[in-house]
Amino acid sequence: MISRRDFTRGAALAATQVPALASAQSASDRIRVGVIGCGIRGVGAHIKTLLTMKESDNVTVNAVCDVFDKRARQAAEMTGGRAYRDYREMLANRDIDVVVVATPDHWHAQMAIDAAAAGKHVYCEKPMAHTVEDAKRLVAKVRETGIKLQVGVQGMSDDSYETAYKHFQAGDLGKVVLAQIDYSRNYDKDFWLKPVDPDLKPGVNFDWNLYLGPAEKRPFDADRYFNWIRYFDYSGGVPAGLFVHRVTRILKSLGLTFPEYGSALGGKFEFTNSTAEIPDTINIMLDYPGGPTVMLISSLANDTPVPHLLRGHKATLEFTPTGFTIRPQKLYADQAKEFVHRKTGGEDTELHWRNLLQAIRGKEALKCDVMLGYYGVVACQFGVLSQQRRKYLKWDKENERIVEA
16 A cells, blocks of 8 residues: 555655746746546646647646556657656656646646646636635645646636726725525436546556555545546545635625635435435535625526525625626616726636646736635535535634634
């Protein structure tokens, strides 16, 4: 078995072989990327996007990594990059400036920490970490090393949320008392279920222990690799997979940080025979200091949407596919007019990547930095833990942890 200590020791060794903040790209301004995790997101979003940006943004994919050799080989054929199975070996490659972490959630923080220690900038898929403690460790490492870390909540490349914050700060909404947002889907016979590739052979072309890493040690189970999002060892379910996109919009729009209290209800209501551990329906309520309450609504058995609203005493802001609209409350109809914002940007991986590349070059600020990623992890973990424990929870400010109220 491979322990967390073994991984950390290996990454530390790699870091001694790489200069702090890899600088080989400085001569030509080319930024060279290594992709860890060559599944649907790693290939279908990151690699395909980066290949289209090669000329326009002077970026190349120099290396790819996956614990399943077939995936790594296919990604190497797409990119021309070197294939790795062990991410620590990839981190020792001096021809990489930025690392993508597109693995199951339980690896996000440790891989990003090790990449930072090796002097690499990071695009870390959401959620930034699997636990609050891991998020805190990552925040500390980013501050220590000074690397740029972009969290993969690509909706932050839509200007609606930073613009909404300006209106909030200006008092156009009055006191915001409630924010509501949803992310729902509908599945047929089971939810979030993908086929198992029969080519996978543990001990031959796949490293099960390397996949488990910091997670609980278990006997080989192919479903836990291909359908990792359905298991709490590797995922936070709907909160980590979907709500993190939504709650980050609220956090950005209202300048929120840590909740004061939180609770969640839900369960496996429709897909009762599913082997998935995570609930198919979950709803979270978070109280931030002095307000607002943030409501996160979801089911994977009904996709009827809920309006995305910031409910203020003076006006209501509603997010729409084209931006947002502010409508005054009747009490204040004679003091304000309806306002419509037409967004620029969008929920787009290419825009989010371009922002990171420009931040590395010192030309822009990150759209979703490590602190915004941390706040998102905390919000989602309130929901995961409350639903699991059936408990009302609160934030311990002094120790930065979630405890029972």
